[in-house]
Amino acid sequence: MIDAQEKLSSMALTVFALNGLFLTVAEGLAVPAGLTATRWQVLGAVLREPLTQAEIARRMGITRQSVQRTANQLAEDGMLAMIPNPSHRKAMLLQPTEKGLAAIRAIHPQHAAFAGRLKTELGEERMVRLSDALTELRSAMDHLVPAEAD
Amino acid sequence: MIDAQEKLSSMALTVFALNGLFLTVAEGLAVPAGLTATRWQVLGAVLREPLTQAEIARRMGITRQSVQRTANQLAEDGMLAMIPNPSHRKAMLLQPTEKGLAAIRAIHPQHAAFAGRLKTELGEERMVRLSDALTELRSAMDHLVPAEAD
DNA sequence: CTCGAATTGACAGCACGCTAACAAATCGTC
DNA sequence: GACGATTTGTTAGCGTGCTGTCAATTCGAG
Numbered sequence: 001m002i003d004a005q006e007k008l009s010s011m012a013l014t015v016f017a018l019n020g021l022f023l024t025v026a027e028g029l030a031v032p033a034g035l036t037a038t039r040w041q042v043l044g045a046v047l048r049e050p051l052t053q054a055e056i057a058r059r060m061g062i063t064r065q066s067v068q069r070t071a072n073q074l075a076e077d078g079m080l081a082m083i084p085n086p087s088h089r090k091a092m093l094l095q096p097t098e099k100g101l102a103a104i105r106a107i108h109p110q111h112a113a114f115a116g117r118l119k120t121e122l123g124e125e126r127m128v129r130l131s132d133a134l135t136e137l138r139s140a141m142d143h144l145v146p147a148e149a150d
Numbered sequence: 151m152i153d154a155q156e157k158l159s160s161m162a163l164t165v166f167a168l169n170g171l172f173l174t175v176a177e178g179l180a181v182p183a184g185l186t187a188t189r190w191q192v193l194g195a196v197l198r199e200p201l202t203q204a205e206i207a208r209r210m211g212i213t214r215q216s217v218q219r220t221a222n223q224l225a226e227d228g229m230l231a232m233i234p235n236p237s238h239r240k241a242m243l244l245q246p247t248e249k250g251l252a253a254i255r256a257i258h259p260q261h262a263a264f265a266g267r268l269k270t271e272l273g274e275e276r277m278v279r280l281s282d283a284l285t286e287l288r289s290a291m292d293h294l295v296p297a298e299a300d
Numbered sequence: 301c302t303c304g305a306a307t308t309g310a311c312a313g314c315a316c317g318c319t320a321a322c323a324a325a326t327c328g329t330c
Numbered sequence: 331g332a333c334g335a336t337t338t339g340t341t342a343g344c345g346t347g348c349t350g351t352c353a354a355t356t357c358g359a360g
Binding site: 137 | 151152154155157158159160161162163164165166167168169170171172173174175176210211212261262264265266267268269271272274276277278279280281283284285286287288290291292293294295
Binding site: 170202203204238240241242 | 307308309310311317
Protein backbone atom coordinates (compact mmCIF):
# COMPACT_ATOMS: atom_id res chain seq x y z
CA MET A 1 0.00 0.00 0.00
CA ILE A 2 1.58 3.23 -1.16
CA ASP A 3 0.94 6.68 0.25
CA ALA A 4 -0.90 8.25 -2.70
CA GLN A 5 -0.78 11.74 -1.21
CA GLU A 6 2.98 11.61 -0.80
CA LYS A 7 3.31 10.22 -4.33
CA LEU A 8 1.16 12.99 -5.78
CA SER A 9 3.25 15.69 -4.11
CA SER A 10 6.44 14.11 -5.32
CA MET A 11 5.13 13.82 -8.88
CA ALA A 12 3.99 17.44 -8.86
CA LEU A 13 7.33 18.69 -7.59
CA THR A 14 9.17 16.63 -10.20
CA VAL A 15 6.95 18.00 -12.96
CA PHE A 16 7.61 21.54 -11.74
CA ALA A 17 11.34 20.84 -11.84
CA LEU A 18 11.13 19.27 -15.31
CA ASN A 19 9.13 22.26 -16.51
CA GLY A 20 11.95 24.53 -15.38
CA LEU A 21 14.60 22.35 -16.99
CA PHE A 22 12.86 22.10 -20.38
CA LEU A 23 12.17 25.83 -20.26
CA THR A 24 15.83 26.55 -19.58
CA VAL A 25 16.84 24.40 -22.53
CA ALA A 26 14.25 25.98 -24.83
CA GLU A 27 15.31 29.46 -23.79
CA GLY A 28 18.94 28.59 -24.42
CA LEU A 29 18.10 27.38 -27.92
CA ALA A 30 15.74 30.23 -28.80
CA VAL A 31 17.59 33.29 -27.56
CA PRO A 32 20.58 33.03 -29.95
CA ALA A 33 18.04 33.04 -32.81
CA GLY A 34 16.43 36.25 -31.56
CA LEU A 35 13.43 34.46 -30.03
CA THR A 36 12.25 33.43 -26.57
CA ALA A 37 10.90 30.02 -25.62
CA THR A 38 7.34 31.35 -25.83
CA ARG A 39 7.79 33.05 -29.22
CA TRP A 40 9.41 29.93 -30.60
CA GLN A 41 6.40 27.92 -29.47
CA VAL A 42 3.90 30.30 -31.06
CA LEU A 43 5.88 30.55 -34.28
CA GLY A 44 6.22 26.79 -34.35
CA ALA A 45 2.47 26.38 -34.07
CA VAL A 46 1.83 28.06 -37.42
CA LEU A 47 4.62 26.41 -39.42
CA ARG A 48 2.36 23.87 -41.13
CA GLU A 49 -0.67 26.09 -41.66
CA PRO A 50 -1.91 29.56 -40.72
CA LEU A 51 -4.05 29.64 -37.58
CA THR A 52 -6.00 32.23 -35.60
CA GLN A 53 -5.02 33.34 -32.10
CA ALA A 54 -7.73 31.20 -30.55
CA GLU A 55 -6.75 28.11 -32.49
CA ILE A 56 -3.12 28.46 -31.44
CA ALA A 57 -4.18 28.92 -27.83
CA ARG A 58 -6.30 25.77 -27.86
CA ARG A 59 -3.49 23.69 -29.34
CA MET A 60 -0.95 24.98 -26.84
CA GLY A 61 -3.32 24.68 -23.92
CA ILE A 62 -2.89 28.32 -22.89
CA THR A 63 -5.19 31.33 -23.07
CA ARG A 64 -6.04 33.38 -26.15
CA GLN A 65 -4.81 36.45 -24.33
CA SER A 66 -1.35 35.05 -23.78
CA VAL A 67 -1.08 34.07 -27.42
CA GLN A 68 -2.22 37.51 -28.47
CA ARG A 69 0.52 39.35 -26.65
CA THR A 70 3.20 37.03 -27.96
CA ALA A 71 1.78 37.17 -31.50
CA ASN A 72 1.71 40.96 -31.42
CA GLN A 73 5.34 41.06 -30.35
CA LEU A 74 6.31 38.66 -33.13
CA ALA A 75 4.36 40.82 -35.60
CA GLU A 76 6.15 43.95 -34.34
CA ASP A 77 9.44 42.16 -34.92
CA GLY A 78 8.34 41.29 -38.45
CA MET A 79 8.38 37.55 -37.82
CA LEU A 80 4.66 36.94 -38.02
CA ALA A 81 2.20 38.23 -40.62
CA MET A 82 -1.56 38.65 -40.31
CA ILE A 83 -3.46 37.52 -43.37
CA PRO A 84 -7.19 37.91 -43.96
CA ASN A 85 -9.38 35.01 -42.92
CA PRO A 86 -11.97 34.15 -45.60
CA SER A 87 -14.33 32.70 -43.02
CA HIS A 88 -14.03 35.36 -40.32
CA ARG A 89 -13.59 39.08 -40.92
CA LYS A 90 -12.21 39.85 -37.43
CA ALA A 91 -10.14 36.72 -36.72
CA MET A 92 -7.04 37.14 -38.89
CA LEU A 93 -4.85 34.15 -39.71
CA LEU A 94 -1.25 34.20 -38.47
CA GLN A 95 1.65 32.88 -40.50
CA PRO A 96 5.44 33.24 -40.22
CA THR A 97 7.25 35.72 -42.43
CA GLU A 98 10.52 34.82 -44.14
CA LYS A 99 12.30 36.39 -41.17
CA GLY A 100 10.28 34.20 -38.85
CA LEU A 101 11.13 31.10 -40.83
CA ALA A 102 14.80 32.08 -40.78
CA ALA A 103 14.71 32.23 -36.96
CA ILE A 104 13.17 28.75 -36.80
CA ARG A 105 15.80 27.43 -39.20
CA ALA A 106 18.53 28.96 -37.04
CA ILE A 107 17.33 26.99 -34.03
CA HIS A 108 17.05 23.67 -35.84
CA PRO A 109 20.66 22.41 -35.65
CA GLN A 110 21.05 23.20 -31.93
CA HIS A 111 17.67 21.63 -31.25
CA ALA A 112 18.72 18.45 -33.02
CA ALA A 113 22.01 18.48 -31.13
CA PHE A 114 20.32 18.59 -27.74
CA ALA A 115 17.86 15.91 -28.79
CA GLY A 116 20.83 13.77 -29.70
CA ARG A 117 22.44 14.34 -26.32
CA LEU A 118 19.22 13.33 -24.56
CA LYS A 119 18.98 10.21 -26.69
CA THR A 120 22.57 9.34 -25.84
CA GLU A 121 21.90 9.91 -22.14
CA LEU A 122 18.72 7.83 -22.06
CA GLY A 123 19.07 5.34 -24.85
CA GLU A 124 16.46 5.05 -27.54
CA GLU A 125 14.27 2.50 -25.80
CA ARG A 126 14.15 4.46 -22.55
CA MET A 127 13.47 7.73 -24.33
CA VAL A 128 10.39 6.24 -25.96
CA ARG A 129 9.26 4.68 -22.71
CA LEU A 130 9.60 7.91 -20.72
CA SER A 131 7.86 9.90 -23.44
CA ASP A 132 4.99 7.42 -23.38
CA ALA A 133 4.83 7.67 -19.59
CA LEU A 134 4.45 11.45 -19.81
CA THR A 135 1.63 11.07 -22.31
CA GLU A 136 -0.06 8.51 -20.09
CA LEU A 137 0.11 10.77 -17.07
CA ARG A 138 -1.17 13.71 -19.06
CA SER A 139 -4.11 11.69 -20.23
CA ALA A 140 -4.98 10.67 -16.66
CA MET A 141 -4.68 14.25 -15.40
CA ASP A 142 -6.82 15.47 -18.29
CA HIS A 143 -9.57 13.17 -17.10
CA LEU A 144 -9.38 14.56 -13.57
CA VAL A 145 -8.97 18.24 -14.43
CA PRO A 146 -11.77 19.40 -16.73
CA ALA A 147 -10.71 22.09 -19.20
CA GLU A 148 -12.01 25.61 -18.65
CA ALA A 149 -14.88 26.68 -20.85
CA ASP A 150 -13.52 30.19 -21.60
CA MET B 151 15.28 4.60 -35.54
CA ILE B 152 13.18 7.26 -33.84
CA ASP B 153 13.22 11.00 -34.56
CA ALA B 154 14.84 12.24 -31.35
CA GLN B 155 14.15 15.88 -32.17
CA GLU B 156 10.44 15.25 -32.63
CA LYS B 157 10.41 13.17 -29.45
CA LEU B 158 12.11 15.93 -27.46
CA SER B 159 9.58 18.51 -28.63
CA SER B 160 6.71 16.25 -27.79
CA MET B 161 8.10 15.51 -24.33
CA ALA B 162 8.64 19.21 -23.65
CA LEU B 163 5.12 20.12 -24.72
CA THR B 164 3.68 17.35 -22.56
CA VAL B 165 5.70 18.51 -19.56
CA PHE B 166 4.46 22.08 -20.11
CA ALA B 167 0.90 20.78 -20.21
CA LEU B 168 1.41 18.66 -17.08
CA ASN B 169 2.91 21.64 -15.32
CA GLY B 170 -0.25 23.61 -16.06
CA LEU B 171 -2.49 20.78 -14.91
CA PHE B 172 -0.68 20.19 -11.61
CA LEU B 173 -0.60 23.94 -11.02
CA THR B 174 -4.35 24.18 -11.60
CA VAL B 175 -4.95 21.38 -9.11
CA ALA B 176 -2.60 22.90 -6.53
CA GLU B 177 -4.23 26.30 -6.89
CA GLY B 178 -7.65 24.74 -6.52
CA LEU B 179 -6.58 23.06 -3.28
CA ALA B 180 -4.70 26.04 -1.84
CA VAL B 181 -7.08 28.93 -2.52
CA PRO B 182 -9.93 27.75 -0.26
CA ALA B 183 -7.37 27.63 2.58
CA GLY B 184 -6.33 31.25 1.97
CA LEU B 185 -3.11 30.29 0.19
CA THR B 186 -1.85 30.16 -3.39
CA ALA B 187 0.04 27.25 -4.94
CA THR B 188 3.33 29.08 -4.45
CA ARG B 189 2.67 30.02 -0.83
CA TRP B 190 1.60 26.46 -0.06
CA GLN B 191 4.89 25.25 -1.54
CA VAL B 192 7.00 27.66 0.51
CA LEU B 193 5.08 26.98 3.70
CA GLY B 194 5.35 23.24 3.04
CA ALA B 195 9.11 23.54 2.71
CA VAL B 196 9.54 24.64 6.33
CA LEU B 197 7.11 22.21 7.97
CA ARG B 198 9.78 19.82 9.16
CA GLU B 199 12.42 22.34 10.14
CA PRO B 200 13.06 26.08 9.87
CA LEU B 201 15.11 27.10 6.82
CA THR B 202 16.56 30.29 5.41
CA GLN B 203 15.34 31.87 2.16
CA ALA B 204 18.32 30.55 0.26
CA GLU B 205 17.89 27.01 1.58
CA ILE B 206 14.22 26.94 0.59
CA ALA B 207 15.11 28.24 -2.88
CA ARG B 208 17.72 25.52 -3.41
CA ARG B 209 15.33 22.77 -2.35
CA MET B 210 12.54 24.07 -4.59
CA GLY B 211 14.87 24.72 -7.51
CA ILE B 212 13.84 28.37 -7.83
CA THR B 213 15.63 31.62 -7.08
CA ARG B 214 16.23 33.19 -3.69
CA GLN B 215 14.46 36.29 -4.93
CA SER B 216 11.23 34.46 -5.71
CA VAL B 217 11.24 32.81 -2.31
CA GLN B 218 11.86 36.14 -0.65
CA ARG B 219 8.78 37.80 -2.11
CA THR B 220 6.54 34.87 -1.27
CA ALA B 221 8.00 34.58 2.24
CA ASN B 222 7.45 38.29 2.86
CA GLN B 223 3.82 37.96 1.79
CA LEU B 224 3.32 34.97 4.08
CA ALA B 225 4.92 36.93 6.92
CA GLU B 226 2.62 39.89 6.26
CA ASP B 227 -0.32 37.52 6.47
CA GLY B 228 0.97 36.20 9.77
CA MET B 229 1.54 32.69 8.45
CA LEU B 230 5.32 32.67 8.57
CA ALA B 231 7.59 33.82 11.38
CA MET B 232 11.24 34.89 11.20
CA ILE B 233 13.36 33.52 14.00
CA PRO B 234 17.00 34.37 14.70
CA ASN B 235 19.60 32.12 13.12
CA PRO B 236 22.34 31.16 15.59
CA SER B 237 24.85 30.67 12.80
CA HIS B 238 24.07 33.73 10.67
CA ARG B 239 23.04 37.12 11.99
CA LYS B 240 21.46 38.34 8.75
CA ALA B 241 19.92 35.12 7.42
CA MET B 242 16.83 34.60 9.59
CA LEU B 243 15.20 31.18 9.78
CA LEU B 244 11.62 30.88 8.55
CA GLN B 245 8.99 28.75 10.26
CA PRO B 246 5.19 28.53 10.03
CA THR B 247 3.04 30.21 12.69
CA GLU B 248 0.00 28.48 14.15
CA LYS B 249 -2.08 30.27 11.50
CA GLY B 250 0.22 28.92 8.80
CA LEU B 251 -0.06 25.40 10.17
CA ALA B 252 -3.83 25.75 10.27
CA ALA B 253 -3.87 26.63 6.56
CA ILE B 254 -1.79 23.57 5.76
CA ARG B 255 -4.09 21.39 7.84
CA ALA B 256 -7.10 22.82 5.99
CA ILE B 257 -5.66 21.67 2.67
CA HIS B 258 -4.83 18.16 3.82
CA PRO B 259 -8.20 16.38 3.35
CA GLN B 260 -8.78 17.77 -0.16
CA HIS B 261 -5.20 16.92 -1.06
CA ALA B 262 -5.70 13.33 0.08
CA ALA B 263 -8.98 13.17 -1.84
CA PHE B 264 -7.37 14.22 -5.12
CA ALA B 265 -4.50 11.80 -4.57
CA GLY B 266 -7.08 9.07 -4.11
CA ARG B 267 -8.81 9.99 -7.36
CA LEU B 268 -5.50 9.87 -9.22
CA LYS B 269 -4.71 6.49 -7.73
CA THR B 270 -8.13 5.22 -8.76
CA GLU B 271 -7.62 6.59 -12.30
CA LEU B 272 -4.15 5.10 -12.71
CA GLY B 273 -4.08 2.11 -10.44
CA GLU B 274 -1.39 1.72 -7.83
CA GLU B 275 1.14 -0.09 -9.99
CA ARG B 276 0.91 2.45 -12.80
CA MET B 277 1.07 5.41 -10.42
CA VAL B 278 4.37 4.13 -9.04
CA ARG B 279 5.69 3.41 -12.54
CA LEU B 280 4.83 6.88 -13.87
CA SER B 281 6.26 8.58 -10.80
CA ASP B 282 9.48 6.64 -11.28
CA ALA B 283 9.55 7.62 -14.96
CA LEU B 284 9.32 11.31 -14.02
CA THR B 285 12.19 10.90 -11.60
CA GLU B 286 14.25 9.10 -14.23
CA LEU B 287 13.67 11.85 -16.77
CA ARG B 288 14.50 14.52 -14.26
CA SER B 289 17.73 12.82 -13.44
CA ALA B 290 18.70 12.65 -17.12
CA MET B 291 17.82 16.29 -17.71
CA ASP B 292 19.76 17.28 -14.61
CA HIS B 293 22.83 15.72 -16.17
CA LEU B 294 22.36 17.71 -19.37
CA VAL B 295 21.37 21.04 -17.84
CA PRO B 296 23.98 22.24 -15.36
CA ALA B 297 22.53 24.26 -12.48
CA GLU B 298 23.16 28.00 -12.41
CA ALA B 299 25.87 29.21 -10.07
CA ASP B 300 23.88 32.22 -8.72
C1' DC C 301 44.40 38.22 11.52
C1' DT C 302 43.53 39.84 7.10
C1' DC C 303 41.60 40.15 2.74
C1' DG C 304 39.39 38.37 -1.27
C1' DA C 305 35.61 34.99 -2.46
C1' DA C 306 31.26 33.18 -1.65
C1' DT C 307 26.76 33.45 0.42
C1' DT C 308 22.72 35.85 1.79
C1' DG C 309 19.04 39.22 1.79
C1' DA C 310 17.06 43.11 -0.45
C1' DC C 311 15.19 45.92 -4.19
C1' DA C 312 14.07 46.95 -9.05
C1' DG C 313 12.38 45.69 -13.39
C1' DC C 314 11.07 42.32 -17.12
C1' DA C 315 8.53 38.01 -19.26
C1' DC C 316 4.69 35.55 -19.55
C1' DG C 317 1.20 32.83 -17.40
C1' DC C 318 -3.62 33.93 -15.57
C1' DT C 319 -8.59 36.09 -14.88
C1' DA C 320 -12.05 39.64 -15.82
C1' DA C 321 -14.61 42.32 -18.74
C1' DC C 322 -16.08 44.33 -23.16
C1' DA C 323 -17.31 44.92 -28.25
C1' DA C 324 -17.40 42.79 -32.79
C1' DA C 325 -18.37 38.90 -35.53
C1' DT C 326 -20.42 34.50 -36.37
C1' DC C 327 -23.50 30.65 -35.54
C1' DG C 328 -27.90 28.36 -34.49
C1' DT C 329 -32.67 28.21 -33.63
C1' DC C 330 -36.95 29.80 -34.35
C1' DG D 331 -34.62 37.32 -41.36
C1' DA D 332 -34.26 38.06 -36.15
C1' DC D 333 -32.16 37.32 -31.97
C1' DG D 334 -29.82 35.05 -28.19
C1' DA D 335 -25.55 32.17 -27.52
C1' DT D 336 -20.92 31.44 -28.70
C1' DT D 337 -16.50 32.63 -30.44
C1' DT D 338 -12.92 35.93 -31.16
C1' DG D 339 -10.01 39.83 -30.40
C1' DT D 340 -8.73 43.50 -27.26
C1' DT D 341 -7.44 45.77 -23.04
C1' DA D 342 -6.29 45.90 -18.11
C1' DG D 343 -4.32 44.18 -14.06
C1' DC D 344 -2.28 40.48 -11.03
C1' DG D 345 0.99 36.48 -9.64
C1' DT D 346 5.19 34.56 -9.84
C1' DG D 347 9.07 33.10 -12.42
C1' DC D 348 13.52 35.40 -13.99
C1' DT D 349 17.91 38.55 -14.19
C1' DG D 350 20.78 42.39 -12.44
C1' DT D 351 22.79 44.80 -8.79
C1' DC D 352 24.04 46.15 -4.16
C1' DA D 353 25.39 45.85 0.83
C1' DA D 354 25.97 42.89 4.79
C1' DT D 355 27.76 38.79 6.47
C1' DT D 356 30.42 34.64 6.64
C1' DC D 357 34.04 31.60 4.99
C1' DG D 358 38.66 30.29 3.75
C1' DA D 359 43.50 30.71 2.16
C1' DG D 360 47.56 32.84 3.29
